[in-house]
Amino acid sequence: MSKLPDILDSFLTFLAGLSPGALGAAVSLAHEKGLTWSERCIQFAAGTTVSWFAQRGIGAVYAFDPFVLQGIGFSAGMVAFKSTPRFIASAADVAGSLPALIRDRFFPAQKDKP
DSSP, X not given: OTHHHHHHHHHHHHHHHHHHHHHHHXXXXXXXXXXXXXXXXXXXXHHHHHHHHHHHHHHHHSOOOHHHHHHHHHHHHHHHHHHHXXXXXXXXXXXXXXXHHHHHHHSOOOOOOO
């Protein structure tokens, strides 16, 4: 019986960690016009996810107060919302050119010998 309160406590802690980034992403969504609901959901999820990882990473490196980390998570959620489409486009460009880069690195073109 004691497992249920532990699970509930862990879930609430997880939600509390996500809330600053989710609020930041929601604020950015409020100012963005012309998005479909699916685009809004994807942008919200991306902003929340990026902010959660950024907040945890910065918190592991620097000993900031939890309130400062929440502010960082909120800001990261706002920034991630705007940068996600550019990141996806850049990642697709790199992924498209990666096979040629690997080929050129490990199998360089050999010149004809006279």
